[in-house]
Amino acid sequence: MSYRGLNFFIKRDDLIDPFISGNKWRKLKYILQKAKQQNSSHLVTFGGAYSNHLLATAAAAAKHRLSASAFVRGEVVSNEMLLLCKLFGMQLHFVSRDAYKDKLHLFNQNYANTDAYFIDEGGASEEAVLGCSEIINELKEPFDHIFCAAGTGTTAAGLLKGINQMQLNTHLHVVPVLKPGKFIREEIVSYENNTDCLSLHYEYHFGGYAKTNAQLINFIKDFTAQTGILLDPIYTGKMCYALIDLAEKGMLSSGEKILAIHTGGLFGILGKKAEFDKI
Numbered sequence: 042m043s044y045r046g047l048n049f050f051i052k053r054d055d056l057i058d059p060f061i062s063g064n065k066w067r068k069l070k071y072i073l074q075k076a077k078q079q080n081s082s083h084l085v086t087f088g089g090a091y092s093n094h095l096l097a098t099a100a101a102a103a104k105h106r107l108s109a110s111a112f113v114r115g116e117v118v119s120n121e122m123l124l125l126c127k128l129f130g131m132q133l134h135f136v137s138r139d140a141y142k143d144k145l146h147l148f149n150q151n152y153a154n155t156d157a158y159f160i161d162e163g164g165a166s167e168e169a170v171l172g173c174s175e176i177i178n179e180l181k182e183p184f185d186h187i188f189c190a191a192g193t194g195t196t197a198a199g200l201l202k203g204i205n206q207m208q209l210n211t212h213l214h215v216v217p218v219l220k221p222g223k224f225i226r227e228e229i230v231s232y233e234n235n236t237d238c239l240s241l242h243y244e245y246h247f248g249g250y251a252k253t254n255a256q257l258i259n260f261i262k263d264f265t266a267q268t269g270i271l272l273d274p275i276y277t278g279k280m281c282y283a284l285i286d287l288a289e290k291g292m293l294s295s296g297e298k299i300l301a302i303h304t305g306g307l308f309g310i311l312g313k314k315a316e317f318d319k320i
Contacts, residue, residue: 054305055306058100064099065093068168069101076114085109085158099129124207132174166195173202185299190217192218192219192250200302213239216279216280217246226243253278280302
């Protein structure tokens with residue numbers, strides 16, 4: 042595809058499933074297998090009020106005839122994302138931000154001695170890294186650069202693992218969407234310690250997780266109008282903005298093959314509708 046004179050490719054993992062899209066499907070793939078191997082019939086996970094991971098887990102549990110619960114960080118709220126979680130049968134527990142910090146304690150306090158299966162925030166786990174590494178196996182041709190957004194670093198770790206396993210001459214560019222996002226490198230290294238082909242670009246968080254401004258929203262609106270590909274303001278919008286900005290600054294060559302991973306998360310737009318409307 043072409044945008045602002047730059048030709049690059051997008052892997053449309055957002056089209057995998059309408060609710061378990063992108064990296065969420067890949068992260069849950071082997072988690073679900075392990076849960077079934079342990080005869081667990083109840084999934085318990087964690088996330089914020091607009092978490093795509095919560096929705097994906099709720100949908101995946103329903104599809105696999107499992108029950109699911111989630112601890113939601115912060116005050117009791119109601120929004121489209123949580124409504125969909127409830128429609129898929131997920132039970133929601135709202136907890137304070139302090140209590141949320143100790144996820145294992147919350148799990149053990151409420152689900153000890155049950156057949157519940159613990160899934161960390163965002164699905165972070167070795168199983169999730171394995172699932173995300175399969176993105177590289179699916180590529181039909183080699184790329185000089187691959188871009189992805191990062192919240193927990195799990196998807197990036199999987200991509201890095203896949204690149205290293207296949208011994209590709211590919212550089213991985215990771216765009217953390219949190220402020221500060223420097224812990225992301227530590228998370229990636231905890232799963233895959235060969236980081237020779239890894240770069241992190243910390244300056245594209247736009248104020249922090251789920252934070253936006255007019256510049257980012259206008260970029261997303263223009264990108265979608267010009268390409269027909271919908272981005273979300275939490276992850277993929279920031280990642281594509283970084284890609285274009287780095288290219289315009291001359292840090293990417295027009296002759297190089299560049300791939301952006303569309304990790305889904307389109308429902309993040311629901312939570313940002315007011316911001317789209319007012320700009």
